[in-house]
Amino acid sequence: xxxxxxxxxxxxxxxxxxxxxxxxxxxxxxxxxxxxxxxxxxxxxxxxxxxxxxxxxxxxxxxxxxxxxxxxxxxxxxxxxxxxxxxxxxxxxxxxxxxxxxxxxxxxxxxxxxxx
Amino acid sequence: xxxxxxxxxxxxxxxxxxxxxxxxxxxxxxxxxxxxxxxxxxxxxxxxxxxxxxxxxxxxxxxxxxxxxxxxxxxxxxxxxxxxxxxxxxxxxxxxxxxxxxxxxxxxxxxxxxxxxxxxxxxxxxxxxxxxxxxxxxxxxxxxxxxxxxxxxxxxxxxxxxxxxxxxxxxxxxxxxxxxxxxxxxxxxxxxxxxxxxxxxxxxxxxxxxxxxxxxxxxxxxxxxxxxxxxxxxxxxxxxxxxxxxxxxxxxxxxxxxxxxxxxxxxxxxxxxxxxxxxxxxxxxxxxxxxxxxxxxxxxxxxxxxxxxxxxxxxxxxxxxxxxxxxxxxxxxxxxxxxxxxxxxxxxxxxxxxxxxxxxxxxxxxxxxxxxxxxxxxxxxxxxxxxxxxxxxxxxxxxxxxxxxxxxxxxxxxxxxxxxxxxxxxxxxxxxxxxxxxxxxxxxxxxxxxxxxxx
Numbered sequence: 001x002x003x004x005x006x007x008x009x010x011x012x013x014x015x016x017x018x019x020x021x022x023x024x025x026x027x028x029x030x031x032x033x034x035x036x037x038x039x040x041x042x043x044x045x046x047x048x049x050x051x052x053x054x055x056x057x058x059x060x061x062x063x064x065x066x067x068x069x070x071x072x073x074x075x076x077x078x079x080x081x082x083x084x085x086x087x088x089x090x091x092x093x094x095x096x097x098x099x100x101x102x103x104x105x106x107x108x109x110x111x112x113x114x115x116x
Numbered sequence: 117x118x119x120x121x122x123x124x125x126x127x128x129x130x131x132x133x134x135x136x137x138x139x140x141x142x143x144x145x146x147x148x149x150x151x152x153x154x155x156x157x158x159x160x161x162x163x164x165x166x167x168x169x170x171x172x173x174x175x176x177x178x179x180x181x182x183x184x185x186x187x188x189x190x191x192x193x194x195x196x197x198x199x200x201x202x203x204x205x206x207x208x209x210x211x212x213x214x215x216x217x218x219x220x221x222x223x224x225x226x227x228x229x230x231x232x233x234x235x236x237x238x239x240x241x242x243x244x245x246x247x248x249x250x251x252x253x254x255x256x257x258x259x260x261x262x263x264x265x266x267x268x269x270x271x272x273x274x275x276x277x278x279x280x281x282x283x284x285x286x287x288x289x290x291x292x293x294x295x296x297x298x299x300x301x302x303x304x305x306x307x308x309x310x311x312x313x314x315x316x317x318x319x320x321x322x323x324x325x326x327x328x329x330x331x332x333x334x335x336x337x338x339x340x341x342x343x344x345x346x347x348x349x350x351x352x353x354x355x356x357x358x359x360x361x362x363x364x365x366x367x368x369x370x371x372x373x374x375x376x377x378x379x380x381x382x383x384x385x386x387x388x389x390x391x392x393x394x395x396x397x398x399x400x401x402x403x404x405x406x407x408x409x410x411x412x413x414x415x416x417x418x419x420x421x422x423x424x425x426x427x428x429x430x431x432x433x434x435x436x437x438x439x440x441x442x443x444x445x446x447x448x449x450x451x452x453x454x455x456x457x458x459x460x461x462x463x464x465x466x467x468x469x470x471x472x473x474x475x476x477x478x479x480x481x482x483x484x485x486x487x488x489x490x491x492x493x494x495x496x497x498x499x500x501x502x503x504x505x506x507x508x509x510x511x512x513x514x515x516x517x518x519x520x521x522x523x524x525x526x527x528x529x530x531x532x533x534x535x536x537x538x539x540x541x542x543x544x545x546x547x548x549x550x551x552x553x554x555x556x557x558x559x560x561x562x563x564x565x566x567x568x569x570x571x
Contacts, residue, residue, distance in 0.1 A: 029444045032437060033430055068439075068553070102439025 006048060010015045011114035013054045018045050018108050019101060032103045034072045038079055041108050046086070049112070060113040061092075067105045069096025076106065138464030139499045145483050146461050147300045148397040149182035159269035161368060161498075162277055163396050164406045167293045170428060171195075173218065173322040175529035177210040181268055182399040187257070191216045193375070196230030197266050199253035201249075204237075209252075228252045236556065261408055262293035278499040278507045282372060282389045285549035288412050291392075294426040294437055295406035298452065302369060302403040303463040308455050309363055309371040310475035312337055312350040319376060324448040326434055327376035328418075330354045335361075336531035339478045342510050342542055344370075346497055347484070348475045351534025352526045353542035354380040358564070360514040360534045363481060363540075367497060369395045369488055372511035376433075377418035379514050385557050387541070387549055389511040390415050391431075508545040512538070514560060521568040536563050 007014045018035035022028040023044055031037050048055055062084070066072050073094060076083075084090065094099045126134035147154045164256065165180050174562045184200040186209040196218060207223040218229040227236035229417055232250060232254030234247035258265045258277050267274055281555060283291050298540035308314065317323070320331035335350035344366040352359045361531055364372035372389035393407030400564075409415075409426050425432040429439075435450010440483050445453050467479065490496050499507040514537055524530045540559040544552045 028432075029448065030441060032434055032440050033428070033432075034439070035424075044432075075427075103444065105439060 004025070006052065006111075008052060008054070013052060013112035014047075015045055015048065015110040017101070018048070018110065019104050019107060020044070022102075023033060023047060027114060030102060030104055034075055037080060037104060037106045038076055038083055041085075041106065042083055044109055045108070054112040054114070057088045058085050058112045058114055059090045059107075059110050061091045061111040062087075064092065064094040064107040065097045065107045065109075066094055067097060068101060070103060101102075120362060140461065140463035140465055141554050142371055142460070142463060144399070144463055145480060146304065146400060147304050152489050152511055155181060156269075157487045157496060158368060158397065159267075160273060160275065160490065162258065162265045162275065163271075163369070164263040164269050164394050165396055165497060167295060167406070167428065168259055168264055169293070171264065175210050175212055175214060177208065179398045179402075180266060181397055183268070184267075185255070186210050186212070186219075187264065188212070188219055189215050190214055190218050190230060192201065194230045195202060195257040195259060195264065196228075197255045198228060198232060198259045200248055200280065202226060203234075203250055203252045216353065217455070217478070218428065228254075230257075231465050243380065244404055247515045261291050263406065273451050273495075273560045275498055276505070279505055280392065280499075280507050280509055281507050281509070281549060282387070282392055283408075285294045285387060286412050286414070289425065292409040292410045292411055292426045293406075294431050295404050296315040296427055296431060297402075297404045298456055299460065300456045300458065301400055302397040303480075304455050304458055304462050305366065305405050306369055306371060306452060306479055307462075307476045309373060310348050312348050312361070312363070312475065312523075313475065314454070315361075315473040317408045318451070318454055320448070324434070326450065327403050328379050329398045330359060330378060330380040332377065333359075336527055336534060337472060337474060338538070339475045340535055340536050340542075342511065343505070343545070346475075346478055347527075348536055349534055350355045351530055352380075353518070353530055356517055357381075357383075358524055359516050360512070360537050362510065362512050363512040363537050364389070364509050365472040365475070366499065366509070367482060371395070372509055373414050373506060373515045374511055377417050378513060378515065379418065383516055384414075385516070385560065386414065386512060386553050387509070388414065388508065388513040390419075392509075394402045425431055434551075435449065510538075510541050512541050512547070512556075516560065516564060519564060519568045522564060533563060534569060536560075 005017050018038035018041050020030055031040060043097055145154055148158055149155045158260055165178055171189055175186045178185050178187055185197055186200045187197045189195055198209055202209055202221040204226045205223055209219055209221060210220040211222045220227045222528045225238045229235055232252040234250055237244060240246050256267045261283055270490045315327060315331050316334055319326040333352040333354050338349040346365050347362040348365050349362040357380050361374050372392045374388040375390040389410055391409055393405045395403055395405050397403050411423060420433045429437055434458050436452050438452060486496060518524055537560045540556040544555040547555060
């Protein structure tokens with residue numbers, strides 16, 4: 001079902017609503033801290049994109065959705081260098097939201113572009 | 117006060133109507149505001165309230181013991197902690213402009229030094245005596261181990277700033293600061309640390325495997341007094357080993373806790389705080405615990421972690437915040453869920469304590485007596501400084517193989533061993549930590565061997 005979050009067309013691929021869940025056992029508990037959840041999302045998108053022709057270095061855009069923005073934005077912001085070290089300087093935006101599926105604190109959308 | 121008449125309970129089934137909780141009317145030990153017995157007592161101690169890393173070049177508003185304050189570092193790197201509202205017209209100094217010396221109120225430019233003295237009232241005539249006959253309320257501040265501490269009592273009673281032996285031992289120890297918010301009264305946080313039985317149930321048996329499986333073994337409890345307060349002790353027989361885990365409860369609000377990850381599969385003995393923390397009151401119904409983790413080779417060997425795992429509202433254990441999805445908190449609750457849901461101020465009149473609550477009772481009694489003594493004019497007991505400004509502490513772990521011939525299945529003997537072993541850490545507390553561990557090891561082994569000969 002998660003693979004429905006990926007949609008590709010030619011040189012583009014969209015990966016929306018990527019959550020910090022355990023892909024093998026989605027019912028497992030989420031990590032408690034936003035830093036761990038952010039890292040889990042990156043691990044998930046790397047794993048999800050593995051069977052496709054796209055790689056993290058081809059991500060052109062990342063949209064981050066964050067609960068409790070005032071509290072968590074500074075904490076996520078300092079993670080950017082380590083979080084996106086496998087990426088090729090994507091365009092990143094981060095917005096605060098009221099709530100996310102599964103009670104997650106953070107979710108991300110990715111846009112892949114071949115030869116980005 | 118704590119003495120109360122035990123109401124007669126209706127023990128029939130479905131007796132909810134007849135057994136409603138008693139009203140919560142006893143706040144002697146929980147109140148923190150100025151003028152209350154508890155609040156005045158707490159004001160005689162240094163309390164950490166902010167991580168140094170949280171204070172950058174702008175002032176930070178804080179609330180502490182029911183008082184609204186502002187902390188800042190002036191451009192000469194001196195720390196100031198002032199009443200938040202300007203003594204002139206009440207504007208918040210969180211919008212003050214930090215100066216080379218002190219801070220200047222944004223509204224009319226009144227300029228305050230870090231000790232509250234008024235340096236300048238620029239809108240007033242040159243002949244004005246305002247700056248000489250007023251001061252902004254200010255409190256002394258100290259910085260230690262990445263934490264900022266305040267003393268909020270009368271300046272004439274300013275106590276020596278205590279430092280603790282735990283930070284430099286073992287040699288590779290690195291302290292990493294953290295703070296965690298808890299929307300409840302501060303006493304509940306200390307009581308949680310005074311209750312080693314909850315480690316077995318909340319952290320191992322009932323709510324999930326949060327500590328190592330060794331914690332599933334129900335322990336013998338003991339709460340021996342130390343020069344600082346008491347030890348919150350659990351002694352277990354785990355397979356072929358005896359396992360003693362003792363946490364420091366230090367009046368009024370400090371505690372030190374060993375790691376919950378000991379697998380009890382090899383012998384070891386040591387002064388073993390993993391967390392050193394203070395439960396600090398924001399006001400009667402909000403608190404935070406703040407302190408530092410000890411990242412050394414031992415603690416990292418039993419629980420995988422890095423210094424990045426600690427910070428503001430961040431420590432690497434499950435269940436310390438309300439950030440988790442509600443249903444997951446219900447499925448595997450943690451300390452936050454157990455402690456905060458006791459209520460903003462736990463209703464102690466509605467409790468029915470059991471034999472395993474002796475540590476909670478010991479803490480309440482010590483605290484109530486200390487507050488009462490303070491009300492009666494006595495100087496509160498301070499940490500005992502034994503050497504070069506340093507206070508010896510007592511949190512430790514012992515894991516020893518049980519010699520053949522020693523029967524520690526006997527609960528009384530198990531408890532006796534734990535007590536005597538823990539007391540060895542008190543007996544040798546004047547020694548430097550490494551020598552102290554050696555002396556304790558020798559003594560504890562001889563205690564165990566003597567139990568073999570007397571079995």
